[in-house]
Amino acid sequence: MFETGLLRGKRILVTGGGSGLGAAMGRRFLALGAELVICGRKLDRLEATASEMRAQSSGKVTTIACDVRDGVAVDEMMDATWREAPLDILVNNAAATFIAQSEHLSFRAADAVLAPTLHGAMYCTLAAGKRWIDGRHNGVVLSILSTSTITGRAFTVPSAMAKSAVLAMTKSLAVEWGPKGIRTVAIAPGPFPTAGASGQLRPVGRDEGWSARNPMGRTGEHSELADLASFLVSDRAGYINGEMVVIDGGAHLRSSGAEDLLRWTDAQWAEQRAARSKG
Ligand SMILES: CCC/C=C/C(=O)SCCNC(=O)CCNC(=O)[C@H](O)C(C)(C)COP(=O)([O-])OP(=O)([O-])OC[C@H]1O[C@@H](n2cnc3c(N)ncnc32)[C@H](O)[C@@H]1OP(=O)([O-])[O-]
Numbered sequence: 015m016f017e018t019g020l021l022r023g024k025r026i027l028v029t030g031g032g033s034g035l036g037a038a039m040g041r042r043f044l045a046l047g048a049e050l051v052i053c054g055r056k057l058d059r060l061e062a063t064a065s066e067m068r069a070q071s072s073g074k075v076t077t078i079a080c081d082v083r084d085g086v087a088v089d090e091m092m093d094a095t096w097r098e099a100p101l102d103i104l105v106n107n108a109a110a111t112f113i114a115q116s117e118h119l120s121f122r123a124a125d126a127v128l129a130p131t132l133h134g135a136m137y138c139t140l141a142a143g144k145r146w147i148d149g150r151h152n153g154v155v156l157s158i159l160s161t162s163t164i165t166g167r168a169f170t171v172p173s174a175m176a177k178s179a180v181l182a183m184t185k186s187l188a189v190e191w192g193p194k195g196i197r198t199v200a201i202a203p204g205p206f207p208t209a210g211a212s213g214q215l216r217p218v219g220r221d222e223g224w225s226a227r228n229p230m231g232r233t234g235e236h237s238e239l240a241d242l243a244s245f246l247v248s249d250r251a252g253y254i255n256g257e258m259v260v261i262d263g264g265a266h267l268r269s270s271g272a273e274d275l276l277r278w279t280d281a282q283w284a285e286q287r288a289a290r291s292k293g
């Protein structure tokens with residue numbers, strides 16, 4: 015689909031790159047000639063993913079254990095990365111979410127989502143941006159958001175709030191940092207099956223017909239998201255700034271994706287909370 019070497023010479027950090035969509039984007043970036051850095055909290059998973067990537071590609075893959083909720087750890091990760099060479103592209107992909115009735119959310123539960131999804135993306139963006147600006151180096155920040163930024167979303171309110179805030183960051187910095195050579199862009203994925211998303215959002219028995227109701231009759235392929243991400247971070251997208259591209263088969267035009275949960279009974283929600291506390 016793309017010219018060979020579209021991302022040659024680009025050094026890309028994908029937060030949460032050890033699993034799911036982050037790993038899918040990483041694989042495509044490598045195939046297009048990029049050098050990859052992936053971070054997450056679980057070093058064993060990062061290493062396992064990196065080994066698979068190295069087996070499939072001759073590109074360089076570096077792993078760094080980093081909890082993006084911790085600004086000091088984010089700065090240390092950026093220092094370690096920059097010691098080797100400046101990044102060219104940051105992908106804010108790490109995030110957390112779960113379904114819950116908002117009236118049952120403790121403050122700690124709200125923070126469990128806001129901290130990685132909003133603060134983590136902000137810390138990584140600030141840490142990369144100040145290094146790019148100090149070094150007069152061009153950069154791109156791609157943030158993986160959600161169609162909840164357009165529709166809102168019942169039962170995942172902290173996630174919808176965090177993703178909307180990162181969209182505001184994307185638009186604001188496009189104007190502030192564009193003149194300094196930094197583009198900020200975003201993707202709003204619809205449903206792309208991953209272990210993380212299924213585990214947090216789709217307990218067994220939840221609305222089995224949802225993917226057939228997507229206007230395209232299916233969920234997204236990881237390769238489709240990886241292709242869009244590759245284009246947006248590449249120099250071919252050099253005039254796209256401050257924009258969020260939706261990739262959801264048209265799903266959000268039909269539903270915000272939480273209607274089935276409005277029909278859940280108190281007993282179902284109690285069961286969901288109990289499953290979590292056992293988990
Ligand atoms: C919407 C579409 C767009 C987004 C899609 C995605 O992001 S897909 C990607 C999806 N991928 C991921 O999400 C991967 C990353 N996920 C994670 O890192 C973790 O699963 C976590 C941070 C979400 C929860 O971490 P943990 O289990 O270690 O939590 P903890 O022990 O640190 O507790 C902190 C507080 O949170 C509370 N609480 C926790 N869970 C629930 C719940 N289900 N129900 C209610 N409450 C919950 C817990 O009770 C506690 O409050 P308390 O009782 O002290 O007042």
Ligand SMILES: NC(=O)C1=CN([C@@H]2O[C@H](COP(=O)(O)OP(=O)(O)OC[C@H]3O[C@@H](n4cnc5c(N)ncnc54)[C@H](OP(=O)(O)O)[C@@H]3O)[C@@H](O)[C@H]2O)C=CC1
Nearest residue numbers: 030033034035054055056081082107108109206208210211
């Ligand atoms: N799949 C889908 O349908 C959709 C996904 N998205 C978004 O796509 C992105 C990827 O999600 P997906 O691949 O599905 O799910 P995953 O659960 O696989 O991805 C989340 C990643 O974030 C990392 N992570 C979580 N918390 C932290 C933290 N505090 N510090 C560093 N890394 C962290 C996890 O690694 P570790 O646990 O090792 O820290 C994991 O690799 C997310 O931003 C999500 O909101 C948006 C809409 C729909």
